[in-house]
Amino acid sequence: MKTSHRLSAAALAVVTSAVLTSCGTSGDPGAGSQAAPADGPVTLSFMIGSDQSIQDTAKALIAAFTKANPTIKITTEVSPGGSEGDNLVKTRLATGEMTDVFWYNSGSLLQALNPAQTMVDLTGDPVLAQVQPDYLPVVTQGGKVYGVPAAAAAGGGILYNRKVYERLGLQVPKTWAEFMANNEKIKAAGITPVVTTFKDTWTSQLLVLADYYNIHAAHPSFAADFTAGKAKFATTPAATAGFQHLADIHAKDFVNKGFGSATVDQGLGLLAEGKGAHYPMLTAILPPVLATRPNAATDVGFFGVPGDDAAKHGATVWEPPAIYIARTTEHLDAAKKFLAFVASPAAADAVNAAVQPTGPFRVKGAKLPGNALQVAKDLQVYIDNQATAPALEFLSPVKGPSLEQITVAVGTGLTPPAEGAAQYDKDVEKQAKQLGLPGW
Template identity: 45%
Template sequence: MTIKLTGTTALATLLALPFGGAATAQELTLLSDSSADTVALMEALTDAYTEKHPEVTFSIETRPGGSEGDNVVKTRLATGEMADIFQYNSGALVQALRPGRTMLPINDIENFDAMLDSFTRTVSDAEGNVYGVPIEAAMGGGIFYHIPTYEELGLEVPLTWDQFMENNRTIAEQSDVVPIAQTYRDSWTSQLFVLGDFFNVLQQEPGFAEAYTANEAKYADTPAARQGFERLQEVAEADFFNDDFGAASYEDGLRMIATGEAAHYPVLTFAIGALNQAYPDRMDDIGFFAQPGNEADSNGLTVWMPAALYISRTTDHPEIARDFLNFAASEEACDINTRVNGAQGPYLVEGCTLPDDVPQPVADMLPYFQEEGRTAPALEYLSPVKGPTLEQLTVEVGTGIRDAQSAAELYDADVAKQAKQLGLPNW
């Protein structure tokens, strides 16, 4: 007898099928990055799902972050050894995985229409198939700062890059606090001064993303785009970093900004979850601001879409996996995220809300979303092109091995390879 299963009914039927007089136990594998906040969220979501469906359990595996983790995901997809469900970036990086070949679309899940279009278009293909469900809040790329240090030195939140540099000079001259924490042991963190500057790029070159995708603009010969590399070089040459920045980890950076060892730490706001877990009593000491640009009246935030959950095309449990992603796209899942990692920013599922009392860095971030014209998507959501070696190049600039112009030129060459692999026209 052949049984055809569809949608949520399929899951209920599947779990009710007899196996020795009881429902068949199903264990799914889930691959997550290894950060503490992500793992805690994956454990909480899978536990909540298993509570609803006791016959379904999950085995959670972890992978590194950054380019090393990218390679793990690409290799496991290419060899057919990917977990049933995996957590990964949205935007250009997921396009490089060729989702139409490696993942199952989820357009038919019940909660599909609850996901905001601003997210689903970053995890879709040219045919309109959508592959991912957001598991976190929208993020900003900017700079965490230590509020007590600012208060003690009489500093104001900078709206321009010149003001930011002057604050750093004051901190270096008048305190024992490190002006800027850098954590190159986790090389992905080295990219923020480049990637977080994209709002400022668009203020000067509104058409850059389109021209960049069409191979009509480059980082090296576009001053507004090259400026992110130059700003990284500037803060490095000013000797504003912690002495151990080459060996320091992301967790070290979080500790430094929470305890006041450092006055600034440039990183994505998903770090709010990890900060809230590790330093819940220090959250009122941590503020956040967008990476400043050239003009105070055009100050705004570069925004990242959250990571997503995807289903491997090789899974043996497609219906259960789809139902789990449907659960992840629910108000209940958002509430679980808030409970586990605290409020981190606006959610991208309709009906999801934030508590009235949010951590200080979230309170600092929300006005950018609430005021017209003060946010712009990161380049990887406007273009499918992102070179995989950026974090190695920014480490080299930050350590003084390479200057900004050379790094921009090498990044352009890296981008060209990626664009050709994607088959983009005019490359």
């Protein structure tokens, strides 16, 4: 899988050039000083991603902000997707040619941008006043905070058909044993228990990646220990569990026929039509199916991958990307004003009117609209209950490139789960050494 947060960044994006302006400032942003007010209008440049949802989100943010701040104009520049876009951002920051503000991943990928040298430090700044505290770690490097959430969060876990659950009298499971018991009843009713789409190999990783909440609940220091080379998947039972889940589902024949050649689009179709009851997936993947199956907005719900302890049931969150200020900006006050707006309930309302959120906003006081997708409402409950953890990829730069091949092999019964976990440990060791991480 593209790294999970890269996936959500690719699933969220923005284009358009907006017009309008505000009382800006200029000064020495490198020193973090507030610039003196400018005499005239200010134009901020804003680099955004190429995905349509990012473009729609950015357009809504810009329109609402510039309406309230008519002396600030914001123009946008669209970066290409994937590695080409990553390289462009890194190059522009390294050469001092970045736009005033820019949209980029949160989480571990942030460290590759050398934020201490390339971005404005927002630690303790009023810009962050309305950002939810549990989001801040994914925009923090070296103890300094650099960004604000650009969009809504996404949940990683199990999408399920609520109509199937209602018809069979099932309850949302809070343990893996309960989940498997539900699958038995679903199979007996002639419905595919777990939709599996291994043609798109990245989808095979979800039961491992989305199980991170349970790893964190059992071992709160796992991410730090894993990054330091001290914790391994094969020797940590809670971490091996995700591989075991893949094997369990295959062994019980809970998967759809032809799962090895099934695609994401086909999987979403099975789920939305009630021909499949569960689909391990990200909530952010749902919007495309709504054009042809609008019933999925209410018929498809979400729950976290169940663990062993019902009292600790929670969900893994794919945190939203962030908006950052380049250290080279000549309009620091205007840039901070824009970021403060982005991290406000008013901004969430503006975006909600333009883009149907697949999860909650990470802003205090921001509320989901009444017509929000059911999966977003379900994820909101986990966040309200403080029963979430960011996906491991937001906490550690270590993610082996071969995980999707390993999980396909485990999920098809070719590789035992313990062996798959051990293979992944070897896979991440190669990457950690390439990154030059200590302890490896």
